[in-house]
Amino acid sequence: MSSPTIRRKSPIAFEPPIAPSLARTERTAALQKAADAFVATSAKKAVVASPYTLSAKELSRGDSGDAVRLLQDDLVALGYMTQAGMNTGPGIFGPRTQAGVKDFQREHGLPQTGITDHATRAAMRKALDELAQFDAHTIKRGMKNASVRAWQAKLVEAGYLSQAAVDAHPGVFGGKTEAATKQFQEDHGLHVSGACGSATRAKMKKVLAGEVANAPGKDGQVRPVPYINQLTSDGGADDWNAQSNCGPTSVAMIAKAFGKFAGWRDGDTVEEVRRLGGVGADGAGADTVAAMGRAAGLTSYGPVWGAQLDWIRSQLAQGHLVAANGNRGVTLENASFNDGVTGGHWIVVTGIDKNGNFLVNDPSTDCHSLTPEQLQRYFNSHEYGGAAVAFSS
Numbered sequence: 001m002s003s004p005t006i007r008r009k010s011p012i013a014f015e016p017p018i019a020p021s022l023a024r025t026e027r028t029a030a031l032q033k034a035a036d037a038f039v040a041t042s043a044k045k046a047v048v049a050s051p052y053t054l055s056a057k058e059l060s061r062g063d064s065g066d067a068v069r070l071l072q073d074d075l076v077a078l079g080y081m082t083q084a085g086m087n088t089g090p091g092i093f094g095p096r097t098q099a100g101v102k103d104f105q106r107e108h109g110l111p112q113t114g115i116t117d118h119a120t121r122a123a124m125r126k127a128l129d130e131l132a133q134f135d136a137h138t139i140k141r142g143m144k145n146a147s148v149r150a151w152q153a154k155l156v157e158a159g160y161l162s163q164a165a166v167d168a169h170p171g172v173f174g175g176k177t178e179a180a181t182k183q184f185q186e187d188h189g190l191h192v193s194g195a196c197g198s199a200t201r202a203k204m205k206k207v208l209a210g211e212v213a214n215a216p217g218k219d220g221q222v223r224p225v226p227y228i229n230q231l232t233s234d235g236g237a238d239d240w241n242a243q244s245n246c247g248p249t250s251v252a253m254i255a256k257a258f259g260k261f262a263g264w265r266d267g268d269t270v271e272e273v274r275r276l277g278g279v280g281a282d283g284a285g286a287d288t289v290a291a292m293g294r295a296a297g298l299t300s301y302g303p304v305w306g307a308q309l310d311w312i313r314s315q316l317a318q319g320h321l322v323a324a325n326g327n328r329g330v331t332l333e334n335a336s337f338n339d340g341v342t343g344g345h346w347i348v349v350t351g352i353d354k355n356g357n358f359l360v361n362d363p364s365t366d367c368h369s370l371t372p373e374q375l376q377r378y379f380n381s382h383e384y385g386g387a388a389v390a391f392s393s
Helices: 019-044 066-078 083-087 095-107 118-134 146-157 161-166 175-187 200-210 239-244 246-257 266-275 286-295 308-318 328-334 372-380
Strands: 300-305 321-327 344-352 357-359 388-390
Touching: 066 083, 066 095, 066 118, 066 146, 083 095, 083 286, 095 118, 118 146, 146 175, 146 200, 146 357, 161 300, 175 200, 246 266, 246 286, 246 321, 246 344, 266 286, 266 344, 286 388, 300 357, 308 321, 308 344, 308 372, 308 388, 321 372, 328 344, 328 372
Parallel strands: none
Antiparallel strands: 300 388, 321 344, 321 388, 344 357
16 A cells, blocks of 8 residues: 655745834834824813903002003902992002902912012913913812802802802802802702803803893892891901991891992991991991981882881882891890890891791891791880881892
8 A cells, every 4th residue: 555645734924023122112102192192282272362461560559541451350350359340440540459459469378569560460360361261161169260269259249159258268169159159050040050151150241240130039038138247247347336237237238239339348348338327336227227228329218117017028029128127135036046135236138938937137146037926026125116128229
């Protein structure tokens, strides 16, 4: 037998391998090039050209002209001056412009000279650039930047946040700023997220411009009324008369609720209202409270004497706020403390809740509501039977 033929398999040919070190080098270079291009493109997209112009001139009180007007525009944008305040003297470096510069300097750790020196202008340029970047995005809790500070100033102007809360944490989007934002959104029919985006900013712009009425406050309030404590108000100008400042403080809360004294510190507002009314250490009667309100730019109704609850209800129904004079001992019943101090006292009646109770701001306690029976006693237990004055814008 012949031997079987053994078939040998043909050898398999392989491409010569690429040197590992060369392959890694080329791949790394390609990836790095792509990453650099992506970063460069992203950076170009992220940078927003600042729309704000800052004068290079050093400015101080008494100056005037276009450079001052630019400075005022920047202070308004950053939240250190209101548009209403600027409109009292556009292009004139007066006390409000000076106060805005000093506030900016204080919050940025600079000497409070009220003069836009080199260091102040440099800090302001940085803040304006930061504002331009973040204004194009949503700001929310946890952030800290110039855009947050500007938003806080608008919440103060609209009556949703106290200046003291801003001064405690300027530019920090914390719990109080979030809560105020949520309330603003709820009051104006916006999605309640607590974050400030384009829709919330647009609505606020219309509210502050007077194009949209500020919505009623929560829980039956006629409108949001900022709370001012007559004993510990921010600003301090009224400290000398704190014990007798319930009348001026009540009028100051009402005036701020109607958009007066926008951007003023609480204590300074109380002191200015007191000065306008000529109130001394003995406090204010009903006629004086009415006069203070008118001097602050409000329209007054009354006064009426005694416990006229139906009159108060009718005033609230018309969108008016009411200053009520009675016996402080009754508001202490609904306060978290009792210091035993009773006697004549002014409070603000801000609305009526769903249970028919009167919502109040007491400038010396944390009492926030009185039943009809309590409000009746509040008036009746006053030495002279009590009084009430209503106000509108």
